[in-house]
Amino acid sequence: MRIFLTIFLLVASLGLSAQPVVLLQKDVSKELAQKLNREYQNNEGPVNQTPHSVRTVFDNIYRQILQTDKFKEYMAWNKLYLNAEGKIDYLVVSVTKSFQLADGKKKEDTSVADSLAAAVSAQLTPYLSDFVSRRTIGTKTAITVFVSFYNRPLTEPQARKDSVVNGLAEAMATKDTLKVKTLALGQNLLTSIPEVIYRFPNLEELFLGDNDLETVNIDMARLPKLRQLDLSRNILRDNSIAISKNKSLELLNLQMNLITDVPRAARNCKKLETLWLGNNRLSGLTNASFRKLRQVKDLNFYKAELAVLPKGIRKMRGLEVLDLxxxxxxTLPKSITRLKRLTHFAVSYNQLTALPKRMDKLKSVHTIYAHHNHLSKLPERITRMKKLRIVDLGYNWLTTFPAELASFTNLEELDLSANNFPEFPMQLLQIRKLDKLHLRGNPFLGQDAERKYSDQLSQLKSKNIEVFY
Incomplete structure (x- = not known):
């Protein structure tokens, strides 16, 4: 029993004292790279999507390790492999010359960069023990944090508008609070909503993006004129958002949080027109998610990992813009054709094999973005959509020209790029009105395409159609 207890305590202590493994990029073996790619979900996006608080942590670490002002033409790339507790398992470091100063025509001397990387990697570990990525808790994730050693020179202060306040310090110091219409508190390392927002009773726009907010409770009675609220890029979950009932809020931006369903708070905003929920994992959507949102005109589900769109979407009768x-x-639910006021139908970068058969019911749609799907044909009744102006069907599986497209008389732009047309689609010559036509990336466009199809291209150009091929 004593031996078992000793072993247990030893294992436990090892787990508690586990330190992040810091490696130089050049020292990562092929086997380890494969292991990391296999075990850690790659959460990459644009570098500027890395949370401000995380970038700030690493900026401060590097300033303590290096005199970064002496190496202002360099930048460090830190690839963090985070465990399910949000702690760092592995950190892979590389240092390169910054984008602006690197000369791609010459073979760069990497000795300074390599020396900097070695110096940093040797000293990083003690600074990482308290680091926790609260946004990624629950999954093993990989993110990249870059640190630029170049400090931009201070710019001349711009003329300050009485109606705009930037930052907490300015918000607390402002005396004439009645004139303030816009309060920008993004990237202020906030972990809670500051009481200072209520100093401005005439506030119309409140920006709280890219902080570390985990709960939000906003009393709209104290902000009776607030029209736009930006809570994007925080750590908000479904039940952590409270917004009191109001008739003023028109735009609610909740992109890049940890939301799985349309939050109840949105239904308290009786005049809400724009609801952005993109870059959340909306795995909890149901038919009930769309109730009491009839007034919303613009719905953003961009990059929301949706495999199914509930048929309850039909309840959003006022919708004009749908971004999927x-x-x-x-597939798309048949009920989507009940959205009679829809004008923009954006379903690009999905795996759709067909558009709804009764697309023609969407009589107000003038713009269709359906590129990067698996479409091989169009619904026959699409010809009844007389208001269509822009149709983008690029990067699909079309092998024969959809005859339906030739019937449109008000079309302005048609994109058929990167489909599988083996020959020039002669039906294109039947289109009566068109401003721009995109054909790049189709098999028929070989090296001699301009000579082979000169007559057809000339006919199109004679109609003042700008052709991209």
Whole structure:
């Protein structure tokens, strides 16, 4: 029993004292790279999507380790492999010359960069023990944090508008609070909503993006004129958002949080017109998610990992813009054709094999973005959509020209790029009105395409159609 207890305590102590493994990029073996790619979900996006608080932590670490002002032409790339507790398992470091100063024509001398990387990697570990990524808790994730050693020179202060306040310090110091219409508190390392927001009773725009807010409770009675609220890039979950009932809020931005369903708070905003929920994992959507949102005109589900769009979407009768870019949709619900006021239909970067058969019911739609799908044909009744102006069907599986497209008389732009047309689609010559036509990336456009199809291209150009091929 004593031996068992000793072993247990030893294992426990080892777990508690586990330190992040810091490696230089050049020292990462092929086997380890494969292991890391396999075990850690790659959460990469644009570098500027790395949370401000995380970038700040690493900026401060590097300032303590190096005199970064002496190496202002360099930048460090830190690839963090985070465990399910949000702690760092591995950190892979590389140092390069910054984008502006690196000369791509010459073979750069990497000795300074390599020396900097070695110096940093040797000293990083003690600074990492308290680091926790609260946004990624629950999954093993990989993110990249870059640190620029270049400090931009201070710019001349711009003329300050009485109606705009930037930052907490300015918000607390402002005397004439009645004139303030816009309060910008983004990237202020906030972990809670500051009471100072209520100093401005005439506030119309409140920006709280890219902080570390985990709960939000906003009393709209104290902000009776607030029209726009930006809570994007925080750590908010479904039940951590409270917004009191109001008739003023028109735009609610909740992108890049940890939300799985349309939050109840949105239904308290009786005049809400724009609801952005993109870059959340909306795995909890149901038919009930869309109730009491009839007044919303612009709905953003961009990159929300949707495999199914509930048929309850039909309840959003006032919807004009629907953004479903970058999801995993293979089909769309028939009920989507009940959105009579829809003008923009954006379903690009999905896995759709067909558009709804009764697309023609969407009589107000003038713009269709359906590129990067698996479409091989169009619904026959699409010809009844007389208001269509822009149709983007690029990067699909079309092998024959959809005859339906030739019937449109008000079309301004048609994109058929990167489909599988083996020959020039002669039906294109039947289109009566068109401003721009995109054909790049189709098989028929070989090296001699301009000579082979000169007559057809000339006919199109004679109609003042700008052709991209």
């Amino acid at each position: 870019y970058y999801n995993k949709l293979e």
